[in-house]
Amino acid sequence: VQLQASGGGLVQAGGSLRLSCATSGRTFHTYVMGWFRQPPGKEREFVAAIRDRRIAGSYADSVKGRFTISTDIATDTLYLEMNSLKPEDTAIYYCAIREGTYLYRTAESYPYWGQGTQVTVSS
Numbered sequence: 278v279q280l281q282a283s284g285g286g287l288v289q290a291g292g293s294l295r296l297s298c299a300t301s302g303r304t305f306h307t308y309v310m311g312w313f314r315q316p317p318g319k320e321r322e323f324v325a326a327i328r329d330r331r332i333a334g335s336y337a338d339s340v341k342g343r344f345t346i347s348t349d350i351a352t353d354t355l356y357l358e359m360n361s362l363k364p365e366d367t368a369i370y371y372c373a374i375r376e377g378t379y380l381y382r383t384a385e386s387y388p389y390w391g392q393g394t395q396v397t398v399s400s
Contacts, residue, residue, distance in 0.1 A: 278302045278389040282372045285394030292362050292398070298355040298372030298391055305376040310355045312346060313384055314368035314396075321371070323382040325357060335380040340366075362398045369393040 284296040296312070311326035325346040327334035334346035345358040355372055373387035381387065 278304075278374060280372050280374060280389060280391035282370065282391035282394040285370060285396045287397045287399065288362055290362060290364055290398055290400050293358070293360045294362065294396060296357040296359070296370055296372075296394060296396075298357075300353040300355065300374065303353065303374070307378055308374055308376050309378065309380055310346075310348065310372065310374045311381070311387060312355075312357045312370060312372055313387075314366075314370045315393075316365070316368040319368075321384045323384070324370070326380040326382065327355075328378055328380065335382070337382075359396070362396075364398045364400045367396060367398050369395050 279301045281299045288294055308329050312324040313321050314324050315321040323337050325334050325336045327346045343361045347356045371393045372391040374389045375387045
């Protein structure tokens with residue numbers, strides 16, 4: 278499975294960004310996709326996850342109400358809409374995928390990863 282994340286950039290606090298993650302080579306039909314981030318000098322942390330063909334996602338408390346995860350089944354693309362961005366959201370954002378139905382929140386639970394896209398929020 279190949280994942281290609283894009284959409285990162287530099288934005289002022291309070292602004293918005295939308296990240297995309299294009300998927301190819303997936304052979305399993307039941308899966309969970311997630312977004313993780315790694316702030317400077319810190320470990321990778323869970324942001325959000327969603328099951329295939331579902332609308333509702335699972336979110337870290339730090340982003341709940343500001344970020345929205347979604348998928349486009351037709352194009353096999355994962356999205357992360359980020360609003361009301363804060364400087365503490367600055368990180369490299371990664372998309373990941375695993376077979377199954379459980380919305381795992383640990384990075385070790387996902388075997389396939391995209392390359393990451395940098396998000397920088399200035400104050």
